[in-house]
Structures are given as C-alpha cells and as structure tokens.
Amino acid sequence: MLPRFWARLAWAYGLLLVLGVFFVAPFLMGFLASLKPDPLEWPFRLRFAQVSPKNWLAAWGLGRAGSGDPWLGGMRPGREVALEVAYFVPRGQEPGLSAQIPRRKPGAGMGAVFESPYAADHVRLEGPFLLERRPARLGEAEGEVYRYRLRLVYPAGEGPFLERVPLDLEVERGVVLVGATLDPTRFERRGRVASWDNVVPGLLGYVFHNYVRAFRETRSLETGESLFLRWTLNSFLLALAKVLTTLVFASMAGYALARMRFPGRQALFLFMLFSMMVPGQVTFISNYLVLRDGIFGLSRLFGVETLLNTYTGLILSGLVGAGAVFIMKQFFESIPREVEEAALIDGATPLQTLFRIVLPMSTPALGALAILTFQGTWNEFFWPFVVLTSPREIYTLPIGLLSFRSAYGQVGDWGLILAGGFFSMVPVLILFAVFQRYFVEGVSVGALKE
Amino acid sequence: MRLKMRTMEGLYALLLLLPFLFTLGVFFLYAFLRAFYFSFTDYNLFSSPRWIGLANYLRLFQDPLFLTALKHTLAYSAIVTALQTFFALLLAVALNRPLRGVTFFRTLYYLPSVVSTAAASLLLLWLFQRTGLVNQALSLFLARLPHLGTLLALFLVFQGAQLAWARHRKEAASFWDPASATLSFLGAFLGVYALALLGLVRPLEVRVEIPWLPTRATFLGLPYPLWAIILMNTYTTIPTFMVLFLAGLKGIPRTLYEAAALDGAGPWVTFSRITVPLLRPVLFLVVTMGLIGTLQLFDQVLFVGGSGGAPLESTITLAYYVYGNVFPSGAQPRVGLASAAALVLAGLTLLIVLLQRRFGVSERGWS
Numbered sequence: 001m002l003p004r005f006w007a008r009l010a011w012a013y014g015l016l017l018v019l020g021v022f023f024v025a026p027f028l029m030g031f032l033a034s035l036k037p038d039p040l041e042w043p044f045r046l047r048f049a050q051v052s053p054k055n056w057l058a059a060w061g062l063g064r065a066g067s068g069d070p071w072l073g074g075m076r077p078g079r080e081v082a083l084e085v086a087y088f089v090p091r092g093q094e095p096g097l098s099a100q101i102p103r104r105k106p107g108a109g110m111g112a113v114f115e116s117p118y119a120a121d122h123v124r125l126e127g128p129f130l131l132e133r134r135p136a137r138l139g140e141a142e143g144e145v146y147r148y149r150l151r152l153v154y155p156a157g158e159g160p161f162l163e164r165v166p167l168d169l170e171v172e173r174g175v176v177l178v179g180a181t182l183d184p185t186r187f188e189r190r191g192r193v194a195s196w197d198n199v200v201p202g203l204l205g206y207v208f209h210n211y212v213r214a215f216r217e218t219r220s221l222e223t224g225e226s227l228f229l230r231w232t233l234n235s236f237l238l239a240l241a242k243v244l245t246t247l248v249f250a251s252m253a254g255y256a257l258a259r260m261r262f263p264g265r266q267a268l269f270l271f272m273l274f275s276m277m278v279p280g281q282v283t284f285i286s287n288y289l290v291l292r293d294g295i296f297g298l299s300r301l302f303g304v305e306t307l308l309n310t311y312t313g314l315i316l317s318g319l320v321g322a323g324a325v326f327i328m329k330q331f332f333e334s335i336p337r338e339v340e341e342a343a344l345i346d347g348a349t350p351l352q353t354l355f356r357i358v359l360p361m362s363t364p365a366l367g368a369l370a371i372l373t374f375q376g377t378w379n380e381f382f383w384p385f386v387v388l389t390s391p392r393e394i395y396t397l398p399i400g401l402l403s404f405r406s407a408y409g410q411v412g413d414w415g416l417i418l419a420g421g422f423f424s425m426v427p428v429l430i431l432f433a434v435f436q437r438y439f440v441e442g443v444s445v446g447a448l449k450e
Numbered sequence: 451m452r453l454k455m456r457t458m459e460g461l462y463a464l465l466l467l468l469p470f471l472f473t474l475g476v477f478f479l480y481a482f483l484r485a486f487y488f489s490f491t492d493y494n495l496f497s498s499p500r501w502i503g504l505a506n507y508l509r510l511f512q513d514p515l516f517l518t519a520l521k522h523t524l525a526y527s528a529i530v531t532a533l534q535t536f537f538a539l540l541l542a543v544a545l546n547r548p549l550r551g552v553t554f555f556r557t558l559y560y561l562p563s564v565v566s567t568a569a570a571s572l573l574l575l576w577l578f579q580r581t582g583l584v585n586q587a588l589s590l591f592l593a594r595l596p597h598l599g600t601l602l603a604l605f606l607v608f609q610g611a612q613l614a615w616a617r618h619r620k621e622a623a624s625f626w627d628p629a630s631a632t633l634s635f636l637g638a639f640l641g642v643y644a645l646a647l648l649g650l651v652r653p654l655e656v657r658v659e660i661p662w663l664p665t666r667a668t669f670l671g672l673p674y675p676l677w678a679i680i681l682m683n684t685y686t687t688i689p690t691f692m693v694l695f696l697a698g699l700k701g702i703p704r705t706l707y708e709a710a711a712l713d714g715a716g717p718w719v720t721f722s723r724i725t726v727p728l729l730r731p732v733l734f735l736v737v738t739m740g741l742i743g744t745l746q747l748f749d750q751v752l753f754v755g756g757s758g759g760a761p762l763e764s765t766i767t768l769a770y771y772v773y774g775n776v777f778p779s780g781a782q783p784r785v786g787l788a789s790a791a792a793l794v795l796a797g798l799t800l801l802i803v804l805l806q807r808r809f810g811v812s813e814r815g816w817s
Binding site: 282319418 | 566
C-alpha cells in the first residue's frame with residue numbers, strides 16, 4: 001500500500017495546483033490571446049506563430065535588415081529584406097505563385113483615420129526567385145517542394161520611414177505553404193492567400209504586435225501623439241499625486257484621531273465610518289457640481305473657471321480617503337504611548353512628535369498604504385470617468401480602455417482590446433510581484449485589527 | 451493652565467485634521483445633504499432646483515427601468531455575496547494547513563483581485579464571446595462527459611474493491627482514505643486512457659455557442675449577461691475574502707482542534723462547531739463588505755454594454771441607473787430622480803449594515 005502520508009500530501013498539492021490553474025488560467029489564456037492575430041479562434045491553440053522561437057529570431061533579423069532596429073522593425077530607404085517561403089505542390093500541378101505588397105490600411109477604428117504612407121508606393125518587390133525543387137510527400141499526397149526567395153527593396157534616396165510592410169502571396173488551389181522565414185499572420189481564401197501584416201516587424205513588433213498597435217493606432221486626432229501613452233502617463237501622475245497627499249494627510253488625521261483629545265472625537269470617528277459605507281453614486285452629483293463651479297468659486301482666485309476635466313479637481317476632491325485615515329489611526333494606536341510621551345515632556349509640539357518620531361517608526365504602515373493607494377487610484381474608474389470627459393488626451397487608462405472597447409468592440413478587434421487591458425495590468429502586477437505581502441495583508445490591516 | 455493645554459491640543463488636532471475635514475465636509479457631508487435635498491426637487495444641472503416633494507420617489511417606483519435595476523442589484527448582490535463567501539471559506543479552510551509552499555499558492559490565488567475592473571471587464575467580454583473560451587470550455591466538458599463518467603465509475607469500482615478487500619482482511623478502512631483513493635484514482639485514470647485508446651470511450655461532438663452578451667434571454671429570471679458578470683465577479687473577489695478568512699483562521703487556537711480530535715469529532719463536526727462559530731466576526735465582516743461592494747456594481751455594466759455587447763435592460767443596476775439619469779444621452783438630466791435612486795441605494799446599504807449589527811456583529815464587523 002502507498003504510505004498514507006505521501007498520499008495525503010499528493011492530494012493536498014493536487015488541490016492547490018488545480019486551484020492555481022483555475023485562478024490563473026483565464027488570465028494566462030487572455031494574455032496568450034492578446035498575442036494572437038485572432039484571439040477568438042476555435043479551437044484555442046496554445047502553439048501559435050507568436051510563441052515560436054524560430055519566428056522570434058526571424059522577426060529580429062528582418063527588423064534589423066529593414067531599419068536597423070531589431071526590436072520594433074520598420075523599413076528605411078536604401079534597405080533590402082529577403083524572405084524565403086517553401087510550398088508543397090501536388091504532382092502534375094504548377095505552384096502559380098504571385099506576390100504583391102497590398103495597399104492596406106493599418107487598422108480599424110481610430111487607427112484608420114490617419115493617413116500613413118503605403119509601403120506599396122515605395123518598396124519594390126523582386127521575385128519570387130525559385131531556389132530549389134525537390135520531391136516530397138505531404139500526408140498521402142506526392143509532389144514536390146518549391147523553395148522561393150522574395151526580395152523587398154526600398155531604393156535609396158528620399159522616402160518616408162515605413163512602420164510596416166505588408167505582403168500577400170497567392171498560389172493555385174491545392175498548393176500548401178509548408179515553411180517560411182517568418183510565419184504569415186493569417187491565411188485567406190481557404191489557404192490560397194498567405195498574408196503578412198508586416199514582414200519587417202522586429203521582435204517586439206512581432207510577438208507583441210497588438211500592444212505595439214495599441215500605442216501606434218490610438219492617436220490624438222489633433223496632435224497625432226499616442227493617446228495610449230498619454231493615458232498611461234496620466235494614470236501614473238495621478239496615482240503618484242494621490243499617494244503623496246494620502247500619505248501626508250492620512251497620517252496627520254489618523255494621528256489626531258488616535259492620540260489627541262478634542263471635543264467630538266468619537267462622533268467624528270463614527271461619522272468617518274458612516275462615510276465609508278455610503279456609495280459614491282450618492283455624492284457624485286454634488287461633487288460634480290462643486291468641481292464645475294470651481295469649489296464654490298474659490299478656484300477663480302487662481303484664474304480657473306471650472307475644475308472639471310482637470311487633474312487639480314480630481315486630486316482636490318480626493319485629498320484623503322476615510323479608509324486611509326482609518327488604517328493610519330489603527331496603526332498609531334498600536335504604537336506604545338511612552339515613545340511620544342518622552343518627546344512631549346521634552347517640549348516637542350505634536351507636529352514635531354508626529355513628523356520626527358512617530359512617522360519614521362511607521363514605515364511598514366506607510367508602505368502598505370502607499371501601495372494600496374497606488375493600486376486603488378490606478379484601478380479607479382467611476383469618479384475619474386465622471387470628471388474627465390474631454391478631450392481624450394486627459395483620460396486615465398481605465399477610461400481609455402472604455403473608449404477602446406467602444407472603438408474596437410464593434411469591429412471585433414479583440415487583439416487590440418485585450419492588449420490594452422493587459423498592458424493596463426502591468427504596473428499593478430509588478431507592484432504585486434514585489435510587494436505581495438502588503439497586498440495580501442493589506443486587506444486585513446484595516447479590517448481585523450482592533 | 452490645564453485648560454490652556456486642552457485648548458492647545460484641540461487646536462493642534464484641528465490643524466492636523468484640516469485637510470481631512472475639508473474632504474469629508476465638502477465632498478461627503480455637503481454632497482450627502484445636497485443629494486438628499488435634490489431628491490425632493492426637479493433639477494437638470496442648469497436651472498435652479500424646484501421643490502416637488504415626494505414626486506421623485508413615486509415616479510421611481512413607477513419606472514419599469516428602475517424596478518429592473520433594483521431587481522438586478524438585489525439579485526446580483528445576494529448571489530455574488532453568497533457564492534463568494536461560501537467558496538472563499540471553503541478555499542481558506544483548504545489552504546489553512548502547514549504545507550510547504552502554501553504561501554506561494556495563496557499569493558497566486560490573490561492575483562485576480564489586484565486587477566482593475568476595467569481590465570477584468572475586457573477579459574470578461576473576451577471570455578464570453580460566442581466563440582470565446584467559456585463556450586469552448588463548456589463544449590470540451592460536454593464532449594468529454596463519457597470520459598469523465600467512466601473515470602468516476604471506475605474510481606468508485608476500484609475504491610469499493612479496496613474497501614471490500616480491507617474488510618475481508620478485517621482492517622480498519624474508510625472510503626476517504628487518501629492512500630486507497632490515490633490508487634483508485636490512478637487506476638481509473640489509466641483505465642479511461644486504455645479504453646479511449648481502444649476506441650471504446652469516444653468524445654461526443656458538441657459545440658456550445660451560447661450568445662452570452664448580446665441577448666435578452668434569461669436564466670432563473672436573470673438575463674445571461676448579468677450571469678456572465680456574476681460569474682466573473684465572484685471569480686475575482688473570492689481571493690480577497692479568502693485572505694480575510696485565512697487571517698481569521700490563524701486566530702483560532704490549535705488546541706481546540708486537538709481537543710475535538712481527541713473526543714473523536716469528524717471533519718464536519720469540527721468545521722461546524724469550532725471553525726464557523728469562531729469565525730463569526732470575520733464571516734459577518736465578509737458578508738457586509740461583500741454586500742456593500744456588490745450593491746455598487748457599475749463599471750462592468752458600462753463595459754459589457756455598448757456596441758456589440760449586452761442590451762441595457764439586461765444589465766442595468768441601481769448605480770448605473772443613477773449615472774444614466776444624471777448624464778442621459780440626448781435628454782435633459784433628471785438629477786432629482788437620480789438622487790432619489792441614489793438614496794434608495796444608500797438606504798439599502800445602511801439597512802444591511804444595521805441588520806448586521808442588530809444580529810450580533812461585534813465592533814469588529816465594522817468598516
């Protein structure tokens with residue numbers, strides 16, 4: 001018989017593993033799908049062109065040949081790129097290979113608005129040149145494999161930098177593509193047309209095709225700058241500002257509530273708890289009006305008519321949250337009083353005591369609060385969505401994702417939508433990987449400590 | 451002199467509290483009172499509010515859209531809270547063992563909780579497409595039903611055989627013995643594999659193509675898109691509450707379990723007589739937090755709706771109803787109506803918290 005101990009261990013770890021798969025798999029699959037040209041393919045395959053090292057090397061090489069940039073690729077004047085393809089041709093048939101650089105728009109939705117130079121106007125296609133013919137079998141069928149080389153030449157001289165060079169290869173019915181330097185993005189017309197969205201992608205441009213598109217295609221109509229990049233920066237700045245104000249003001253208020261005696265202290269605490277329970281939908285109407293009128297007209301003193309669509313308004317309206325004050329109060333109460341009493345007896349003011357003595361001792365709580373605030377602000381949706389409406393340059397990332405969803409949802413461009421979603425997770429995931437202890441304990445900090 | 455000290459301390463406290471009081475006063479207290487006032491008025495954000503008494507509340511309960519939103523919100527809240535509490539507790543109990551590497555797994559499970567609702571909604575949209583992963587997984591599951599059925603049958607057969615063998619040799623044996631279960635499982639697995647190779651067990655041909663999102667179809671009285679949101683949100687919130695339960699479980703003394711084991715208590719008795727009663731404060735906290743959180747469902751409704759998504763009546767919630775009335779597309783804002791709906795939402799939340807306090811939640815249950 002199997003020893004009981006080991007059997008029990010096996011079941012326990014088996015359970016952990018199954019749960020692990022359950023909680024991580026959808027995210028992992030979503031991430032893989034965000035790399036695919038068609039994220040909704042049925043059946044979902046785990047092996048596809050973007051995860052094959054052969055294609056990584058090819059994409060790197062082609063990108064370097066096209067523009068000297070192995071990461072993001074592209075093509076410059078005076079460069080030349082060679083691509084090899086191999087076709088299986090059944091006996092008694094000709095491959096009838098014809099190649100062309102199609103005039104294709106770079107994308108749908110926002111990406112289609114911009115006028116970008118067509119590679120077809122600048123790049124000359126040479127070939128296909130037959131390199132080799134040899135007999136081969138493909139399954140049941142007998143025939144020959146034809147190997148071709150194609151050269152894409154961008155003549156030296158004046159010409160724009162091409163971000164992408166698409167390519168279509170068409171063959172007779174029954175002829176099958178069996179190998180290529182770089183696997184095609186997709187097949188059309190029952191496999192007769194093999195299509196490359198970009199034959200000079202570079203490594204990142206190939207593997208993270210949809211991510212690069214998210215940055216390149218989502219551009220401002222007025223200035224042409226990358227909106228996606230802008231949203232990311234906005235989210236960062238807002239989160240940093242929120243972390244700063246929260247840390248300072250929450251520790252101030254928390255300290256007063258934890259240590260000082262003043263009339264109405266208990267009432268204030270209870271009221272704070274009450275405010276944490278009221279849904280944001282109750283207060284947002286008035287808050288919207290308050291920001292619209294520049295906080296009772298006070299902002300006019302600084303020459304600002306309204307605080308809507310500004311980050312100042314967003315920061316001012318959320319200087320410090322009740323939850324953060326609560327966490328700091330709970331933490332300060334856990335510090336022994338004697339530490340501060342010594343300082344107070346020596347004649348330090350409460351402010352000095354707080355900033356010189358108590359706060360340096362509070363780094364664990366401040367760290368946890370900083371991380372939770374960052375995560376909270378980075379992920380916050382409702383209130384920024386109400387305050388920031390136009391222009392699109394001022395969106396934060398979650399609101400940007402909503403405009404992604406409406407721009408690309410209709411055309412079913414799921415690669416781009418998923419790429420945007422996963423990109424927005426990156427900072428929080430990095431934070432989580434480094435400080436996971438704070439995340440996991442953070443929930444219970446405010447909740448369980450008495 | 452003493453009095454002066456007191457005054458000084460009060461002034462310092464006021465100074466330290468000033469930013470917080472500003473936020474709390476302007477953006478909470480004033481806003482709350484104003485919402486209360488608006489709910490009795492007719493107001494469109496531009497002209498000045500006109501007092502109309504209780505008319506908004508009356509109109510609210512005659513508006514079918516509001517009643518739908520109310521129904522959705524209550525059902526969503528109850529279902530998600532029940533599911534997430536149950537599974538989080540189950541998981542926490544399963545994870546609360548001194549196993550090597552268990553912290554790693556806890557961290558792993560927490561992952562879905564860190565992600566923003568916006569990103570999670572996009573993932574939800576993708577998962578629940580017609581050719582999405584959910585339909586594919588359902589198809590795979592249904593197609594493999596013969597295999598799973600055979601696996602279960604073989605497992606039971608092997609387990610029964612081992613049990614009979616042990617009885618025959620007069621040994622103490624239990625159906626749940628991990629060692630024999632492992633053997634039976636391995637045996638059943640190999641058996642199914644062999645049968646599949648021989649072609650005796652074949653997968654069925656099933657292709658599930660449920661249109662989860664662009665539909666008005668309902669299941670158990672709730673629309674499909676709402677079910678999709680329910681599934682997804684339960685999935686992302688389980689880990690948060692699991693962590694709370696784990697923290698609570700740590701506080702239960704081991705000696706209690708040891709004493710119970712000495713008295714011969716089985717796992718179910720231990721769970722229902724020791725774990726659950728001692729977890730009561732955490733349980734109440736989890737239920738309260740779950741209810742408060744779920745009542746405010748908004749982001750997912752916005753993401754799941756829209757072009758190529760779910761029709762509004764299938765997903766609308768109270769929070770969305772409020773927003774939709776303040777910023778309706780192509781119509782005058784109905785701030786009074788929205789405020790009334792928002793206060794109904796707040797009233798529901800406060801009612802739940804008060805009920806929780808009434809039925810034995812200690813101070814710990816707050817926040």
